[in-house]
Amino acid sequence: MIVNSARGIELGSIVDVDGLQVGHFTLSERLTGCSVVLAVDGAVGAVDVRGAAPGTRETDLLDPSNLVDKVHAVALSGGSAFGLDAATGVMRWLDEQGIGFETGYGRVPIVPAAVLFDLPVTCPGNDPKARPGADAGYAACLAATRNKPTAGNVGAGAGACVGKLFGLQRCMKGGIGNASVRVGPWVVGALVACNAVGDVIDPATGQVIAGARSADGKTMIDTQRALLNGESSNRPLPGTNTTIGVVATNATLNKAQAKRMAMSAHDGLARSIRPAHTTLDGDTLFAMATCTENSPADLMLLTVMAAHATALATVDAVRQAQAISTVWGHVPAAHL
Numbered sequence: 001m002i003v004n005s006a007r008g009i010e011l012g013s014i015v016d017v018d019g020l021q022v023g024h025f026t027l028s029e030r031l032t033g034c035s036v037v038l039a040v041d042g043a044v045g046a047v048d049v050r051g052a053a054p055g056t057r058e059t060d061l062l063d064p065s066n067l068v069d070k071v072h073a074v075a076l077s078g079g080s081a082f083g084l085d086a087a088t089g090v091m092r093w094l095d096e097q098g099i100g101f102e103t104g105y106g107r108v109p110i111v112p113a114a115v116l117f118d119l120p121v122t123c124p125g126n127d128p129k130a131r132p133g134a135d136a137g138y139a140a141c142l143a144a145t146r147n148k149p150t151a152g153n154v155g156a157g158a159g160a161c162v163g164k165l166f167g168l169q170r171c172m173k174g175g176i177g178n179a180s181v182r183v184g185p186w187v188v189g190a191l192v193a194c195n196a197v198g199d200v201i202d203p204a205t206g207q208v209i210a211g212a213r214s215a216d217g218k219t220m221i222d223t224q225r226a227l228l229n230g231e232s233s234n235r236p237l238p239g240t241n242t243t244i245g246v247v248a249t250n251a252t253l254n255k256a257q258a259k260r261m262a263m264s265a266h267d268g269l270a271r272s273i274r275p276a277h278t279t280l281d282g283d284t285l286f287a288m289a290t291c292t293e294n295s296p297a298d299l300m301l302l303t304v305m306a307a308h309a310t311a312l313a314t315v316d317a318v319r320q321a322q323a324i325s326t327v328w329g330h331v332p333a334a335h336l
Helices: 080-096 134-143 223-228 255-272 299-319
Strands: 021-026 033-049 070-077 113-115 175-183 186-194 199-202 207-210 243-251 284-293 324-326 329-331
Touching (some): 021 134, 033 080, 033 186, 033 243, 033 255, 070 080, 070 134, 070 243, 070 284, 080 113, 080 134, 175 299, 186 255, 186 299, 207 299, 243 299, 255 284, 255 299
Parallel strands (some): 070 113, 243 284
Antiparallel strands (some): 021 033, 033 070, 033 284, 186 243, 199 207
């Protein structure tokens, strides 16, 4: 089944891939949180970082030339670099289950992670110092299920916003979204937390669906067009944005093939975010292959599916988001 966001067909999710579970935890003290993709039986892992300002953990071990080939979870978190501590809680939960890489002296859970910057998103009465930590990561594991994950203002997407190049007062709400694509025996699913500095585009129509608004807040301006027309932007600090996510498949892949899938998934970001992979973003996508489908993998097809699923999940992230009121103003959202 290939889904088309323009026709309103219900999207699948990353848990359509056998062997994966997803859990979210959203803080009550501030609009931020973390999300975890669990692979308790292990999944071949890879990563591709395209943004110029990433915040990551355990990405070097995913290089195809390095030893460990399987991960047991991927953690996605808000809270900027502070949020990387959520992975510690994921490791603690996996350790309690006896899950990890066997060293001969105990099992060490392998948990790569990436974060996005949502520190400015503070609603009235919130604690601006609240950030996802180890306890949040542990709670996300406790919440993990095979059910389709919630989307929008939850987990790593809770405080996400998009279209920030002309100031926070003109942005719109981002979030976390889901999609999956099935062709023959293969499934590719994506989970994307979209906090881009650019606008989100529906690839099916080419229309901006969430992004920077005009000074009066009534219309969207199309960030890329405004830049090319010479409009002066109010550029946020590097690293204060970022889209992060996981693309996964049931296909049997090695690390080099999984890396290629992660690379192709970024094509999906480029189709659905404009501009993408900027010097102000830390765009990072992980790949996971659960290897539950033994048919010889068609890598060409899988990379096409990965890009498509990632684009759909990015669109879903903003379509499922809800408007919020912050200490610096109202942040509207796109709706289905």
